[in-house]
Amino acid sequence: MPAAAQDLRALARVLADDSRLEDDGRDVVLDLSLTQAVPYRVFVLDEPERVVLDFREVNWAALGPDFDDADQVTAVAMGRGDAGWSRMVLSLDRPMEIAQAGMETDDTDGTAHVRLRLSPVSADEFAELAAHTPPGVRLPPVPVADTAPPARPEGGPIMIALDPGHGGVDPGAQRRGQDEADLMLVFAIELREVLLRSGLFDVVLTREGDWFVSLPERVTIARSAGAQAFLSLHADALEAGRARGATVYTLSETASDAASEALAEAHDRADLLAGVDLAGSDDEVAGVLLDLARLENAPRSEALADHIVAALDNAGANLHRHPRLEAGFSVLKAADIPSVLIELGFLSDAEDLANLMDATWREQAQEAIRDALVAWAAEDQAQSALLRQ
Template sequence: MIRAVLSFLMIWLAIPALAQDFRALARVLPADSSLSDVAGGGARMALALTQAVPFRVFTLDDPARVVVDFREVAWDGMSADFDAADAVAGVETGGALEPGWSRMVLELSRPLAVAQAAMATDPADGTATVHLRLDPTSAEAFAETAGAPPGVATLVAPAAGEMARPRQSGAGMLVVVLDPGHGGLDPGAQRDGHDEADLTLVFARELRETLVRSGRFEVILTRDSDVFVPLPTRVSIARAAGADLFISLHADALAEGRATGATVYTLSGTASDEASAALAERHDRADLLAGIDLSGSDDVVAGVLMDLARLETDPRSDALADALVAGIAAAEGDLHSRPRLEAGFTVLKAADIPSVLVELGFMSEPEDLANLLDPVWRALMQATMRDAILDWAVEDAAAATLLRQ
């Protein structure tokens, strides 16, 4: 049986968005990077990078190897004496087989299990260090847990990959970034002992599994635990991952009045109605809690460039939102009386990535809260969203072909 040790392991800390340039490749900081033996026959790696990037770790057998993939790292700063560990026979670096990924392969001298894999980010300058600890294990135990995550090529010979991700063609893997709303110091809406942050994280994890199992998706979460991630950083994660689409997940509550069912939002400079404006303001306040002020951060030129990019991206976001609403309706799912709205959510402001925000329901409504807590309802909604995204991908690719003509 093939099982991944860590299918997608990503650590994102609450750091100022402007402390890093996510548009550039992360680079190795050789002075702070090392790979050495530890007592007992294991090994420890510290890989210092100029900025935080999503990464994943897994093992492969015959021969024994540890593979660490990054989005993306330029390896030209690697020191020749980086590998000082007898437990690691050699280190190869380069591009992974999938475009947009960089790969490090540790060739093991003996079976070693991944005991720790984590990323620590310096809040002052945005640099990050990946810490990897490998402990001795038996050959049988190593073989039992070895295997690549679903959808990841098992060939590990580093190969040159594309540096820029083209618009999706409808044929290859779709890179989806799921954004579970709130988290950490911002629990979101609260009802009957339940936090919105917890419910959206459960839904996002399950949706990730639903998408990955189809064999058509590569999925990244902006957070995979109860941590606070600033709103602009969530967008930066999607851009660093080369996302084909971005879906933010929420489950709000109304202080007054009643509302039920799912709503899908796209970006607008002005909200569809006062309720949408209030909702956007409530979500965006999370950044104020972290002390981040984004006012005036974009100059005129940047604003013009983003507006030009949105001329192509906004219709794609609208089409994605329409596909999700149509899919939920066809599956006889629960929809709000006005299921398609617009608002100025910060997480939808990526100029170059089709983005939507899905309010799965309203925690203030007992029926909606019961749905969110029901694994059967969640599974049906997740399957519906998967099918709707695939339908959108086909139509989006066809529209791109027409534009090229």
């Protein structure tokens, strides 16, 4: 049966030096040290035999190959699980039960320690345990088809997809030893915390570490989480000319200007680094239907962008002289999710770069985006009610 910890909501990081997976006689013991306590659940799955640990949420980036030293565990996989959860899966070479599962929190520094002990059982006993999957868990967590996201329960949290641009083989813009991919991941993780703590939002990130995610997969991750809005986060650089300040883009096949068109082309080219071919993804009929859906959804995206620009301006964030632009960014082409791309600044501008590295500036910008989402969601709900009438 699942084991659950305190009802907390925050991002935790693994402390690799104090974490290990090893054999202990006939048992397997997992010790996982985290920077803070988060809710978790543990259960087993059959065919093949696995143990699943879901955390809300954990960044796995610190764990290396030396972490797994258990002969009875054939593989360890870590990554994004169901919406708002991070998942670790232990593949077993024999049926085992969860003999112990617990989390202890250090009162002095807030760190948490999870201990899991697995003991051998018969195949029949394991099958019985595997029949008790926690309710509401989607297994396995796989991308879904290009269909509308599940409806949000009335009064429930609004699911926001945050998309930190670039990552892995594609570092994005680079200036003065700073990578766009790293800066945007930090901003996205912090923004997630701001949104979660408001109590009004749930959040999914398209990536939680320095790894490559293709443009179509970013949209699929958002859709599979049931996102009601998609925010792609960037901070580019210009090789020539001067530009500074934040810009918010919505989708258009015709770019607002030559610079916007060049940015969109550069972003799309990033997929070629991983051998992803964006061409020919829609047949003619499907393409027409998707274009119609995007046309219907476009005013919602534009309203979201307008709220973000206004909130950033009210917060005193530096804005580009043309803060609202349009371009054909592939990552904005979800037909059913209001989507915007936020260029938080230009790494080629010293002041913009300094702002992105300043925790106080980031917090002000993140709170402005939160306020924009709150205002947009209220307006969007009112508009939806009028349409239903």
